[in-house]
Amino acid sequence: xxxxxxxxxxxIDEIDLRIxxxxxxxPRSTWDALAGPLGLDAATVARHWRRLEREx
Numbered sequence: 725x726x727x728x729x730x731x732x733x734x735x736i737d738e739i740d741l742r743i744x745x746x747x748x749x750x751p752r753s754t755w756d757a758l759a760g761p762l763g764l765d766a767a768t769v770a771r772h773w774r775r776l777e778r779e780x
Contacts, residue, residue, distance in 0.1 A: 736776070739764065743772055 736744075739762075746758050755766040755773075762769065 739768075740772055740776055743769055744776075 742762055743758065746762060747753065750757070755769045758764075759766040759769050
């Protein structure tokens with residue numbers, strides 16, 4: 725069984741895992757607060773999170 729059977733074609737990548745981990749430690753953080761320590765732009769963090777929510 726692959727992801728396409730669930731309507732998704734993308735798996736969780738390293739950035740997704742880093743965002744998930746950061747939110748486990750600090751669930752009320754803003755995208756701006758997470759962006760710096762993750763070495764990402766706040767828009768990138770938000771975009772990845774929206775995709776994760778959409779694809780579950």
